[in-house]
Amino acid sequence: MTAIFDKIHELADQVEKGSTTELDDRARACRATKEMIKDTKSLLESVRVQLSEGWHGGTGEAALTSLEAFKKNRDEQAEDLEESAKSFEVIRDALAKAQQEARNKRADADGLQTKLDSGWHGFGLRKVDLAVAWAKDKLVKAEALVLLADLERVTTTYDAVLLIEGQKLRNKTGRVWELAGSEKRSKAEIAAIMLRELPGLAALVAKNPELRNALLHGDWDKIMQNPEVAQKIYDYLGFKYVKDGGFYTTGEHSMQSYLGWRDLYDKLGRIGGMRLDDTGADGDNMEFTDPKTGKTYRLELWKGGYGFGQAFGGEVGLYTSDSPNNNGHFDAAKGDDQIKVTQQIYNKRTDEVYFTNDGQGADGTDKRHFWNLAIRTDPNVHPNELGQRATIEVQDVGMRDRMYNEMTRYAAAHPHDYLTVTKGSDHPPVLSYDWRK
Structure with a gap:
């Protein structure tokens, strides 16, 4: 049983290592850089207008075209930086939620462990006492397993958010820079993250009679109108x-x-x-x-x-x-x-x-x-x-x-x-x- 409590503490420690402050700083840095780029774009436009009044011929027009292309790239950079800031904020909020839940689960686990350690004290050797103690012991262990499952769900959900937003950030290389939200994953790891979410998706459908009936009749439009289900399907599939x-x-x-x-x-x-x-x-x-x-x-x-x-x-x-x-x-x-x-x-x-x-x-x-x-x-x-x-x-x-x-x-x-x-x-x-x- 000690192994279950150790696993709960280990998972909680992993989640609490993340820094929401650092993610917030990255989001702000993206937006600050975006403002600098917008200022640069305005300056480029001013220079282009002034030069266009005096530059003529093939060389001058080619230079003006290059300036126009450079200005357009600044627009793309600004857009990428704004989207990157949003990704960091999504990761930050998901981490804050996961950390709060991890702290709650850790506290619950500590309470259960205390209850388990004291469960056998104060009982005599009568069969009725042993039976009561045994029943309480099994109940506490069952609650601990539920806590572990809940905490695993918390870490899996955060890991999926990290994967999705990290992919968005990585795809922006060339116009921004490579700021991956998570380490590069193998295809096997990615598939595992996706598959771990399917039971949770099935549970969402199963607990809702309307969605369950829609699934039986193949009414996917009805299923996708449920915001929670639609978001999960979009996030993971x-x-x-x-x-x-x-x-x-x-x-x-x-x-x-x-x-x-x-x-x-x-x-x-x-x-x-x-x-x-x-x-x-x-x-x-x-x-x-x-x-x-x-x-x-x-x-x-x-x-x-x-x-x-x-x-x-x-x-x-x-x-x-x-x-x-x-x-x-x-x-x-x-x-x-x-x-x-x-x-x-x-x-x-x-x-x-x-x-x-x-x-x-x-x-x-x-x-x-x-x-x-x-x-x-x-x-x-x-x-x-x-x-x-x-x-x-x-x-x-x-x-x-x-x-x-x-x-x-x-x-x-x-x-x-x-x-x-x-x-x-x-x-x-x-x-x-x-x-x-």
């Missing part, structure tokens, strides 16, 4: 409901962001009730390489039925690999590699637009993501009726042109996909497509 559009999408920190992409996933999709049109089904994938960095990009498109015919929708995903020799594994696009996608699912026969996802699910306000997903529950829409349109905004013209060239190559090689691709503006670099397979 990445899915959330977009009420205005009437569809589900995914966050950048979803479990899929850790797993990346393999062609095997498409094959597993049928087991999960997916009946999708997908590019690359015959092994010919839309891939292109940046000649300067050697990084390879994979663009994936999907549309069709989900949930064994109970839902429909589409997806646009971008994945990267530092080398073409990747054994078929691609990472989810991060940082400047992410794309801003506006995806539209429509009826090919009537041209009725079912919904449009203009970047919902992306962190922050830039709407850049590795994966634009939109799914609506409706068993009355047949997958064969669906078309997908999208615009894709990328970081630079060179990447846009490589993506355009690869998509047009793929379209020519697969005429029955009925994929048409069009270049858009260079500022920002955009292309669009219509897929009517």
